[in-house]
Every structure is written in C-alpha cells, then in structure tokens.
Amino acid sequence: MTPLARLLIGSQFAFHVGFFAVLPYFADHLAGTLCLGGAMVALVLGLRTFSQQGLFVVGGLLTDR
Incomplete structure (x- = not known):
C-alpha cells in the first residue's frame, strides 16, 4: 500500500471516529x-447525520461539474 493510500485511509478513519464519538x-x-x-433529539441527530454524511454526494457532484 502506498503512503498516500495510507494517509487517505487514516484520515477517513479519524474523521469517522470523531464524527460518531x-x-x-x-x-x-x-x-x-x-x-x-x-423524538426531537432523534430528529436533530438524524438531520445532523444526513447533512454531514448524506450531502457529501451532492457536494461531490457539484464539485465535479
């Protein structure tokens, strides 16, 4: 595995651990x-998770254009 691949995997791992911690x-x-x-706590956490995780696809598509 190349050093760049290790850096990418490590940074993504740290991001996800920090996000869910x-x-x-x-x-x-x-x-x-x-x-x-x-119910309100679940709604707020769901919206937070969607906006931070789910909108990566939208941001990526916009960036590619």
Missing part, C-alpha cells in the same frame, strides 16, 4: 441541558 455527548446535551424529548 461526538454523537452521545451531543444527545446528552440536547436531552439534558436543553430538555428536548427523545
């Missing part, structure tokens, strides 16, 4: 500090 703390903040209900 913050979710429990964010959910605790929304439910505890902001007193949101379970």
Whole structure:
C-alpha cells in the first residue's frame, strides 16, 4: 500500500471516529441541558447525520461539474 493510500485511509478513519464519538455527548446535551424529548433529539441527530454524511454526494457532484 502506498503512503498516500495510507494517509487517505487514516484520515477517513479519524474523521469517522470523531464524527460518531461526538454523537452521545451531543444527545446528552440536547436531552439534558436543553430538555428536548427523545423524538426531537432523534430528529436533530438524524438531520445532523444526513447533512454531514448524506450531502457529501451532492457536494461531490457539484464539485465535479
């Protein structure tokens, strides 16, 4: 494996670990500090996940154009 491939895989791994490691703390903040209900916490986390992960495809398509 080339050094560039290792760098790419390592950076993607670190990004995904960081992305998913913050979710429990964010959910605790929304439910505890902001007193949101379970459905609202799920909606906010779902929108966050979609906007950060799901819109990569849209951004990639726009970049390619």
